[in-house]
Amino acid sequence: MTTETLLVPYLDQNVAQPEIPINEALDIFDAAISGQLTLDISEDIGYTLDDTSLTYPQEWQYGILIVTNVGVTNTSIVDILVPDGKKMKYTLVNDTGSTFAIQLKTESGTGISVPDGAIYQMFSDGINVRRIT
Helix, strand or coil: CECCCCCCECCCCCCCCCHHHHHHHHHHHHHHHHCEEEEEECCCCCEECCCCCCCCCCHHHCCEEEEEEECCCCCCEEEEEECCCCEEEEEEEECCCCCCEEEEEECCCCEEEECCCCEEEEEEECCCEEECC
C-alpha cells in the first residue's frame, strides 16, 4: 500500500528490515519538497517523466524540474510529460538559453508553456497541468 498522492510506500507489518521502506519514503518526501531533477532533452518527441523505475524517488516525484539543454530542431515547444493520474506540485525552470518554450503537461491532457529564462509553479491534478499564480 502507498499514500494517495506521492505513492510513498507504507511500512508493512512484520518487516524484517524496516529501514529500507522508511528510507525510500523519506527520499520521496525530500524529492517532492526540494529535490531537483535536471533534464537534458535531446529528442523532438519531448520527455516523459519516469514512473516505472523500481528505485525511489521516481522522476515524476521531483518537485523542481530544471531544463538546461534542448538539443532539438524544427519545433517551438518541447513537451515534458507527467504520467496520467499523477498528482504533484512542480516548479519548472527553463534554463535552455534557446527560443524554445518548455511545456509541462500530462500525457493525455493540457499543459502550461514556460518560456526561456522563466520559472513557473504549477500542479498536475492527474488530468491536466495548471499554473499557480
